[in-house]
Amino acid sequence: MIFEKFTTFHPVFQAFLATCFTWFVTALGAAMVFFFKEINRKTLDGMLGFAAGVMIAASFWSLLNPAIELSEEMGLTPWIPPLVGFLAGGAALRIIDKLLPHLHPGLALSEAEGVKTHWRKSVLLVLAITLHNFPEGLAVGVAFGAVASGIPSASLAGAAALALGIGLQNFPEGTAVSVPLRRSGLTRWKSFMYGQLSGAVEPIGGVVGALAVIVMRPLLPYTLAFAAGAMIFVVVEDAIPESQLSGNTDIATLGAMLGFAAMMTLDVALG
Structure with a gap:
């Protein structure tokens, strides 16, 4: 019943509602700070690995593969739009990464990236996750938008599956922001607000x-691949390295495998 009602909305509003859901799951993850001041590092690394696996699978099954199919349908050389869009997405994130001040969770304030600033650690941590969440929303x-454009290879169920997968991996991201902030001395409420804000x-x-x-x-084929490139940049530049920081390589890797399998199943089954 809910899904039937959802199908009656304008595609832009559908996208807005779907990404509000992913923001909500980020807030749920951030809310863990009300129950825990510390999260077991092995558990967190497994969750971060799971998030990385979801993003990798989503980048191919929900974005790159449709971009290839669409290029063929449009009579284009099937590998050129995906290649150009994918590299452009990674390049765009690299430029933003170099310019926007931010700090990856688990690192000292002196290791902040981007333009030098005197902003507080909490702000820099939120900006790091915000930088990663924008490509997911995109x-x-x-x-x-692909469904609204009448693309044969795009389906509303597939788009919904992507939103669900992104939402699942947002939970550990919210936790990964709020809990370190609480540990650094912020109140539970402030830690939660900063954590959920990263998904806004x-x-x-x-x-x-x-x-x-x-x-x-x-x-469209370029745009699909652009989003994939941006997401893969985020995974390789931050999600995977962060999950390996404490030496829990096997747990993080298992989490990534499970995340990839879950997102692949969602996309194939619902798409």
Whole structure:
């Protein structure tokens, strides 16, 4: 019944609602700070590995593969738009990564990246996760925009599966922000607010992605691949290294395998 009602909404509003869901799951993860001041590191690394696996699977099954199929349907050389879009997505994230001040969880304040600033550690931590969440919102928005554009290889169920998968991996991300902030001395409420705030950018990315695809349909294969490239950059640059920081390599790797399998199953079964 809920899904039937959802199908009646405008695609941009669908993307907005889907990314509000992913933001909500980020907030649920951040809410763990009300129950724990410390999360077992092995558990957290397994969760982060799971998140990385979900993002890798989503990048291919929900974004790159449709970009290849769409390129063929549009009469384009099937490998050129995915290649160009994928590399452009990674390059864009690299540029933002170099410019935006941010601090990855688990690192000292002196290891902050981007333009030098005197901002507090809590702000820099939130910016790091926010930087990663925007491509996720963009990916969900592009998926819903592809459905609205009447692309044969795109389906509403597939877009919903992508949103569900992104939501699942947002839970550990919210926890990974709020718990370290609590440990550093912030109150539970402030730690939660900062943690959930990192997901607030996803609805923005979702609306932007959906609008861009609907308005510029010929660019859709490039846009799909762009979102994939941005997500893979995030996984390789941060999610995987962070899950390995404490030496729990086997647990993090197992988590990544399970995350990949879960997202692949969701996409194939629902898409």
